[in-house]
Amino acid sequence: MGAVTVTLHLDGVTKDYGDATALRGIDLDVEDGEFFTLVGPSGCGKTTTLRCIAGLEAPDSGTIRFGERDVSGLPPEDRDVGVVFQHYALFPTMTVRENVAYGLQFDPPAGSVDERVDELLALVDLSGMGERMPDELSGGQRQRVALARALAPEPDVLLLDEPLSALDARLREQLRLEVKRVQRELGITTVYVTHDQSEALAVSDRLAVIHDGRVEQVGDPESVYESPATRFVAEFLGENNCLDGRASRGVGGETGGSVVTVGEREFEVAGDHAGPVTLCVRPESLDADASHNQFAARVTDVEFLGDAYRVHFDWNGRPILARLDEPLSGSVTLGFAPDDATVLER
Structure with a gap:
């Protein structure tokens, strides 16, 4: 199993909601197979950036490219992205297996669906739980199901929007290691959104600190922490x-x-x-x-x-x-x- 990974480019992406400006010319380059995190306080524009990448929001200007492909005007289903949301968004009347297999009815795997689902459940340490219902799972297990479902169609880009914020502190630490392990195993280009500075420092290959719709600084966690470029970064990150x-x-x-x-x-x-x-x-x-x-x-x-x-x-x-x-x-x-x-x- 291995996803096709791509570089991701955002050039001058802006977004307004009426009189409120959410994004003020976002420029970002996410490398092939990189775990890249958008971190910042609530309302800074990080989730809007993610939704623009996913095609859930249309930018007012600027371009978004997956490799050389301009996806700026494409709907989500044509972008080859997998999205994991904060609140799981599982189908409550479907089993774990049915939830994971849901996206495969639109994009069938090369082999059998059952083999693909078994492979994904093993990847997220949920083997043997395929017949359970979502309400029989813990919060961490539900989020693993959501991750497996997002990965099922082998997307080019994996997007995670505050996926651990609803969990308690110990479970967050455990699951973020699992998310990073899965990402490394697949080598999939990943954009992760969080307001938790320690989480951003722990999981990222690189991160972008977002403030008031702008990118304040981009770099690996150590360099951004030790050499902040602005006072906002210095005070926000740690x-x-x-x-x-x-x-x-x-x-x-x-x-x-x-x-x-x-x-x-x-x-x-x-x-x-x-x-x-x-x-x-x-x-x-x-x-x-x-x-x-x-x-x-x-x-x-x-x-x-x-x-x-x-x-x-x-x-x-x-x-x-x-x-x-x-x-x-x-x-x-x-x-x-x-x-x-x-x-x-x-």
Whole structure:
């Protein structure tokens, strides 16, 4: 079993709903066989983008191509896409086997339907459950059925719209590994929509952060997390301490980098920066034993996370968040390495 995979191109895709603009010129390239995630807050345009790819919405302008084929004006049934929705959308009066086989009546497989269904049920770890009804399954099992049904006709592109958001946290973590395993096994070009930042970081080959109908940044999870391109990305993808200041070149002390002045405090940072900037430091980069960029802050709250403590500080009226190995209280000296800071132009 193996799907025909394609590259996916979106060029200048826009979409309006009356006076509201949902998409403002979306440009994306999804590589052949890639697991690509659209992540952003509710209402940012990620689901609208997915629906335009699926043909469930028509863009007002721009083009969508699967390889060299322009599918912009084609209906969903002519696009060779499989779609998995948030709320399963299974037929309640059909068995698991009948649900998976439903799409095959329009696009029969090369072999027998029964063999194809058995193959898919094995792929999603539901062998032996073909005669059950949807209401006899758990939420995670229902979503596996929905995934198998979407894959049954061997689509060129697999689209998943918040497929795990209705599940509890532990089941979400388990099922996202299963979704990724299936995608890798088939090598199918996949676009995945989620508002969950940790989920996006965990499953993606690459991801696009969407905000207000625009693409803020595209890249692999590590590079986007460690080197955000905008303040929105820095604050949305994981937690971050973002402080406005002014940078000066060539006065970086030991580092040979730059200095960012926030209030009256100077911080050494790597790189060549000048003018108004935003200094971003991840909570896990702050350390009470750091030798660089020290500053005194007052503890205002402590949260126990199991493997660490989430410690809230007040620094001259500015909220600061740190992820530390032990709870602290009172006034504490924190610091961070120059290389651990991200500096964004304002």
